[in-house]
Amino acid sequence: MATQRYGLFGWPVKHSVSPQMQEAGFRAAGIDASYELIEVHPDELSERLAWVKAEGFRGWNTTVPHKPAMMAAADQVEPTAQAAGSVNTVINRDGFLEAHSTDGYGLAMSIRESFDLEISGGAFLFWGAGGAARATSVYFAGRGAAAITIVNRTLSKAEDLARVIRGVAPACRVRVYSPAAAAVKEVLGGVDVVVQATSIGLHADDPIAIPADLLIPGLRIVDMIYRPTRLLRRGAEAGCRVVDGKGMLLHQGVRSFQLWTGLAEPPVEAMRTALHRALEEN
Numbered sequence: 001m002a003t004q005r006y007g008l009f010g011w012p013v014k015h016s017v018s019p020q021m022q023e024a025g026f027r028a029a030g031i032d033a034s035y036e037l038i039e040v041h042p043d044e045l046s047e048r049l050a051w052v053k054a055e056g057f058r059g060w061n062t063t064v065p066h067k068p069a070m071m072a073a074a075d076q077v078e079p080t081a082q083a084a085g086s087v088n089t090v091i092n093r094d095g096f097l098e099a100h101s102t103d104g105y106g107l108a109m110s111i112r113e114s115f116d117l118e119i120s121g122g123a124f125l126f127w128g129a130g131g132a133a134r135a136t137s138v139y140f141a142g143r144g145a146a147a148i149t150i151v152n153r154t155l156s157k158a159e160d161l162a163r164v165i166r167g168v169a170p171a172c173r174v175r176v177y178s179p180a181a182a183a184v185k186e187v188l189g190g191v192d193v194v195v196q197a198t199s200i201g202l203h204a205d206d207p208i209a210i211p212a213d214l215l216i217p218g219l220r221i222v223d224m225i226y227r228p229t230r231l232l233r234r235g236a237e238a239g240c241r242v243v244d245g246k247g248m249l250l251h252q253g254v255r256s257f258q259l260w261t262g263l264a265e266p267p268v269e270a271m272r273t274a275l276h277r278a279l280e281e282n
């Protein structure tokens with residue numbers, strides 16, 4: 001058995017490519033470690049948490065539906081993750097659980113790599129107001145984004161998120177719209193990056209997440225979904241600069257790896273290669 005154990009809590013979690021990505025990182029860094037899938041029903045989460053602590057796991061990721069419960073179980077939560085109400089990474093310091101969210105970092109790095117843009121001073125539009133939008137937009141607010149727009153089908157959820165963002169970053173200009181609002185097209189034209197953060201596109205037969213008539217040429221779009229979506233296809237056809245969620249997936253994992261190992265320069269390229277290979281094989 002590996003000397004260090006890490007894992008991923010989820011339900012379901014079988015589809016995850018994080019083991020291939022993280023284990024490639026450990027190998028490249030010369031660390032004898034395993035990364036295990038921990039598929040656990042919500043009713044059994046506390047039992048399995050006691051188990052990973054007893055087994056001496058050094059840390060773990062968590063995905064749906066356990067993010068809120070994992071945050072509640074942690075002994076300490078990083079402030080931005082606390083404000084966003086979302087954690088995806090836990091460090092186990094001899095039984096003291098420190099929780100972080102690395103999704104915002106992952107998205108920021110993807111935007112830097114794809115568009116050569118920084119978060120600080122930028123204007124971002126998040127399409128969606130669920131867990132993914134919360135975790136990332138609140139991080140962006142904390143990192144000095146100048147303006148954040150939230151567009152969501154359920155306007156009250158967008159307004160709730162806007163309140164959180166204003167609490168974290170009073171100087172950030174925050175606006176909310178329903179997708180059908182006439183102003184949305186003009187607003188889209190004025191932002192640096194549009195982030196598709198709804199769950200639309202997870203399934204191959206899903207409709208397009210953002211109406212095609214809003215896809216103006218030159219628009220920079222990140223779709224958090226890491227498989228081909230209608231938005232990515234139609235966006236490219238319309239002359240938008242579109243990026244899928246693979247970069248975000250990679251960099252959120254890299255940040256988790258860094259939090260666990262303390263390595264200043266994690267083996268990003270080894271992790272990227274393994275991630276792409278695993279996604280192709282899936």
Ligand code: ATR
Pocket residue numbers: 127128129130131132152153154157197198199200
């Ligand atoms: P969470 O991530 O918090 O579990 P979710 O229910 O999975 O939330 O939804 C994630 C996002 O996708 C939300 O912004 C949701 O919009 P609502 O807040 O209006 O529910 C959005 N979403 C999911 N399905 C959608 C659809 N068919 N049309 C528009 N938005 C949708």
